[in-house]
Amino acid sequence: MSQKMDRPKHVGARIQRFEDTRFLSGTARYIDDIRPPNVLHLSFVRAQVAHGKILDIDTSGLEFLDFPVQFFTGADIGDLSIKAHQDFPEMQYSEQPLLARERVRFVGEPVVAVLADDSYQAEDAAEMVFVDYEPLPAVATMAQARDPEVPGLFDGWKTNVFIERQMKGGDIAKARAEAAHVFTRTYSTQRQAGVPMEGRGVVAEYNPSDRMLTVWSSTQIPHLLRTYLSEELGWPESRLRVIAPDVGGGFGVKGQVFVEEVLVPWLALKTGRPVKWIEDRREHLTASIHARDHQHTLEAYVSADGRLLGLKADISVDVGAYSTFPFTAAGDPGMAAKVMPGPYDFQHYEATFRALASNKCPIGTYRGVGRPSAVFAQERLMDDIAKELGLDPIEFRLKNIIREFPYKNALGFTYDPGSYAETLEKIQELVAQDRAAALASRGDPNKRIGVGLACFVEQTAHGTPDFTRRRVPIETGYIAARVEMTPDGQAIVEVGLQNHGQGHETVFAQVAADALGIAPQHVHVRHGDTLTTPYSVGTWGSRGGALGGGAVHMAAGKLADKLKAIAGHLLQADAKTIVLKDGLAHPEGEPGRHVAVAKLARAALRNVGELPQGMEPGLEAQVSLDGPADGTYANAVHAAVVEIDIHSGKLELKRFVVAEDCGTILNPLVVDGQVRGGVVQGIGSALFEHFIYDEDCQPLTTTFADYLMPLAPEIPDIELHHFETPTPLTPLGAKGLGEGGAIGPAAAIANAVADALQVEVQSTPLNANAVWRLSAHARGDLHDG
Amino acid sequence: MNVTLTVNGTQRTITVESRRLLADVLRQEFNLSGVHIGCAHGACGCCTVHVDGAPKLSCLTFAGQCDGKSISTVEVLGGVEAEHPLQAAFRSEHGLQCGYCTPGFVMTLAPFVDDRVAEGRMPDDLEIREAMSGNICRCTGYHGIVAAVRKAIGDRLAKGTQA
Amino acid sequence: MLRPSAFEYHKPETLDQALALLAEFGDEGRPLAGGQSLVPMMNLRLARPQHLVDINDLGLEAIERDGPILRIGALVRHERYLTDPLIGALMPVFQEGVHYIGHPTIRRHGSIGGSLAHADPTAELPLLAVLYDAQIVVRSVNGERRVAAAAFFHGAYMTAIDPGEMIVAVEFPIPQTAAAGAFIEVGERRGDFALAAVAVQLAIDGGRIGTASVACSGAAQHAIRLPELERALIGKPLGEPAPENEIARIAGALKPPGDHAASADYRRALLKTLLTRATATACARAREIS
Ligand SMILES: Cc1cc2nc3c(=O)[nH]c(=O)nc-3n(C[C@H](O)[C@H](O)[C@H](O)COP(=O)(O)OP(=O)(O)OC[C@H]3O[C@@H](n4cnc5c(N)ncnc54)[C@H](O)[C@@H]3O)c2cc1C
Ligand code: FES
């Protein structure tokens, strides 16, 4: 599919982003800036117990308020719900009602919707509603979820396991039989929240004049939301418009369909007035989605000469109270099971993975989805094995790394070409001095230095078969782009993606500009509005650049072909020889003999008499691009250098180095930003971020005073080294890169801590208390405190 | 209560409930969409504006407290084209992605840049990072923001302090 | 939404007016200083005062030397200490501690009266007040009283202030002899409230420790002094290493709270480490100036 392009002029250039000006000047429009007149503000009464039967909802207090209010409970909404079922017989069925009916299953679950003319008043009113619960025991741990004696969270459930399945390839028994060494370890990664700086929010308005129901939502998936709304509300999709305005960060969090997104339009239809809900930070932390919360037990089979022969994995994820749409409860455990083989060459693999229910906030997609946890386990294991065998951890990896492509892994997934060994060797060279310093610090009575790395592949931009195999309601993964030229020779690009920081408005302009021979400044990229953009799955799964860029390239290429045909006709030259460049069309090598692209556009759209005989007027093309069946595999090595004060547990991240390969780089500015931003989120996972529940599933970290994300002083400069192995599987050679940065840091930092303290690190976060505990041995404490 | 505010140079008297946060009043009464609310409990810096010239969290300030005060928001800093040197540096150094935190960072850091330029000195990285420690950016990993501050100070030091 | 419930706002122009308002509202009124702690609590609806008495315009913003006393007005903002010449010269440990408070914008608006009245268990200014034996000057319509820092803090977010009272100033005795000290804190991130913090102030008597003051936070629900350690330090030569065994024993007997941010064991160990380091640093600094 890859067509060798002429040296592109704009793709690959470090162009400043066009969208920046509106963000810098304060003129961007986010969800809270959508203010329809006569709007009703929605506030929720949310569950305060983790698990309980609703005995009574007392709304009598609302009568005493001196302003008008309306309220709705689970009894009013019929059976409207979020249904996120995976079509496997092993999957136990569940739904999340838009407002709790009979039972609540996590703290923060919406119970009553209260509407008032003013947002402060809506909050006052919600406080006047009292819900009486009969508390039920909370399912708080993985062990409780698997205990057949514990009653199910849903009627008819046997245990609190949403689903348990297996994935395997090769012959694991053979690997075990041939192994000289068997290593078994358990690793876990904590529950987190994704926390875009803008929370969620939904506004809905019905306009009786054109019978359009318009829904604004801070979402990454406007088309998927539209279809869900249509199906759930029984509303014709042609009369539904979903607009994702400027979105203040998503990171996967806003890639689900949430109960609030269905409820708000329902309320707008019900009340006949626009309805608005803006999530607050406490709601976001307790009741949007959570992430991670994995526990992996791995068993590795290794030959006498240090080669990995096979791997067995047992993967449990505490996915909380409900299955999320569209990736379902199995999204995280399934992803971890799928990617666990990683960048290493072995052919025997078997994974058992399960999604466990608990009375906690549901787990959904957050940057990396399952991969940060899988890579944490896999890369910690690599270090633990190397240590026990007395091997250098980098040499051990180099010995096992995949070097020949395409490579079919144990599960049958084909890896396209990458630079696995090269990135690893580069990192080896870059951290050599730090490793020497680490070694020298081993006997230091106060400070220890450690170097750790994480080596991984990331399946990106996977196509439809990957989703059908999983039988998830997402079903497909294609992205569509429409390119149109206006009579003035400028272009409009409309993509079925949502740009919330990824630079689409610039990068796609670069791509289209190259194909059309015009300046990127003359390309207007639109996104996020289902009325103007072609149906697509939205922005997730690291597919924006690879598939969105590819679709734009192909659609613009179609337009270019038509422009060339018109130019050939007007210049009386062979269309095949025409090049489009700098706003002009001319035969190759004859720049003097030219016609302006704008003139060609005008011919196609207005002066159609100038078109070649029989050519249809118009200048528009649309392309839908599905991902490659197995996706395209980006690869990276992350390295962390830490310095630990073994008496206080304070860890300083001295250095963080990335060597990565995401294929063709479309705009280095954007690529660097995506990688660095991801890395710092990963550093948060490694060090601070922990969403904590007590044993009754009461949340303890519900504000930014307790849920700690990285602040600038904790973060070093993130050093980047790019490798560029274009993939033959996407039109521009680009692989996905949006999530990669977040995948490696937990593993790299944990390995650095393990190196510094000469202990095995089994879990994150590595906060001061945890590092102090792990330092017991280094301090010479007899018992770890 | 009645409150007279001078917002971005224009004086207006409005009637507000005493509990209304300055952030909400700027957004709703003055249509200033550049004031963002990221946490509403003082811990993210998104809502930073200048009250009588100094950065302040508008989510921890009641509009009623600002009677007679002068308030400026990101809108007035460099106009619709965002032409303030720090804004230009955010653009060239990729100091923003989703843009939600950006007005808060810019309003927190613009005086910091001015002060360092006035002192004629380039702060080290840690000092720059500490100056922004009350602001959370979830997208950029801070790298581009630190670079933007360095560039904004460096450019003006190179040009002399007249800028 | 995180928005406060309704209240009435009052902006007195004189201290007497403010005190009259506070007397009138009793339990239902609260002073509003920098708002950096109160307003978050109100937005979260963890605090619901019916009346806010804005005390920002009462002129309580002086830092003055009055003989052996440094008097800090209740509304002095944290950032002032970082550049104040009196504080820098007389109480460098104070300045060192203030660096750990929050972030620049918070330091610009938060006040000492607010910080002491809020009484976060590990806030820096309460710890410094305890370290220096500060007197907290509290006034109401009935008059003024002085409460020693040691008696001021009753628990997490609990103080000796009665309804109708407010802090008007905090008086710090100025160290009279050559002195040196240290403030060390460990928090998860820069600007976070401490997991534990230690402040040490030593008066120098020849080459020895004259009097010693050692305070810590994280060991209890409010900052405390460690008199046993102070006694152990008195008379020690400055060149001698910190008495690690003594410190270990004293720290070992502490009963710090354990919570999701840090276990009791960790806090205890951390206090031991910080006590050792702060003592050693204070001695080293004392050697430099003596
Ligand atoms: C993100 C963030 C991080 C922070 N980090 C730290 C930190 O690391 N260390 C730290 O110490 N603090 C920290 N703070 C708190 C900050 O220092 C506050 O400024 C301080 O605790 C309260 O001062 P204030 O003037 O803002 O008081 P306010 O918020 O106005 O009031 C706080 C309380 O004190 C009462 N009060 C105020 N003044 C008086 C008075 N004169 N007499 C009697 N009662 C009074 C109020 O009624 C209220 O109950 C942080 C705050 C935030 C938002
Ligand atoms: S919104 Fe004001 S600090 Fe977060």
Ligand code: FES
């Ligand atoms: S740019 Fe998105 S939070 Fe900073």
